[in-house]
Amino acid sequence: MRRSSSAAAAPGYPRFRGVNWFDTVDFPRDGDGCRWDSTPHAPVTRVRFQGVGHVKVNQHRPVVGKVKTVSVKREGRKWYVILTADQAEPEPLPATGSVIGIDMGIANFLADSGGDFVPNPRHGRKAAAKLEAAQRALSKFPRVRRTKNHQRAVQRVADLHRKVRRQRLDHTHKTALDLVREHDFIAHEDLKIRNMVKAPAPKPDPEQPGGFLPNGAAAKAGLNHSISDAGWGVFLTILHAKAESAGREVIAVDPRNTSRSCPECGHVSAENRPTQEKFHCQSCGHQAHADTVGALNVLRAGLVRREAASA
Secondary structure (H helix, E strand, C coil), rough: CEECCHHCCCCCCCCCCCCCCCCEEEECCCCCEEECCCCCCCCCEEEEEEECCEEEEECCCCCCCCCEEEEEEECEEEEEEEEEEEEECCCCCCCCCCCCEEEEECEEEECCCCEEECCCCCCHEEEEEHHHHHHHHHHHHCCCCHHHHHHHHHHHHHHHCCCCCCCHHHHHHHHHHHHHHCCEEEEECCCHHHHHHHCCEEECCCCCCCCCCCCCCCHHHHHHHHHHHHHHHHHHHHHCCCCCCHHCCEEEEECCCCCCCCCCCCEEEEHCCCCCCEEECCCCEEEEHHHHHHHHHHHHHHHHHHHHCCC
16 A cells, blocks of 8 residues: 555654545555456446455556556545556557657747747646635635535645646647657757756845845746646656657757757857847847757757767
């Protein structure tokens, strides 16, 4: 069993393990404490648990391969069965002869080297008002009173978080699948997202002991929230997994100066990017969208890495 993250605490005096202590039960082998009903074309899919019996499952797609492990997960009042199965190695997709570089962003979810953009859906920002209202309603209930209204308020907050998470995953899967289907080679920036969302270090005021100078923490907090809402890390993980299954090649490159280097003459300067969207080379005068320039430079760096690895 895995304990829920909300119940994690330092070890100490034994604590009462209530109903919310565990959120997942793992069965390391199909048939050991559980049995997945693998009858093909059965009208009703069931899973059998020892001591519980048969439970109906709303199966959203057929299970391919031999089931190895079974997990039962609880999210609020909903229960899910998670399966892992041994499958034959998938057939690679037909070659398209296309290569592409992508540049992750906030204004647009990504820009590619062909000049196209994928809009940023901003699911978290769109649901912020509803989530704030639900959390405000939840905060009015005292924690010691577990009333029906309190439980409904908790469920409302959980449902909103779950909806945003699923919307973000849906957009991520569809975007990654489109890239894998259309291109044989994909290059992206090797982003250190954990470092990017760190809060700025405080700046002590030398003239006032115990005081601090402005360090842009408020603006950085807004940027961190936008980066987390975009879900770059999840997208790149899913992109690599889909590319491996499809026989595509994905390479991460150093992101430094990708949006400051001119793709025409190679001039590198911070002045080449006067605004967030505009790129204007101070040497040759080349103008383009800054994210498109970044994607072009990412593609070129990726192709160089691929040639060096194959040499």
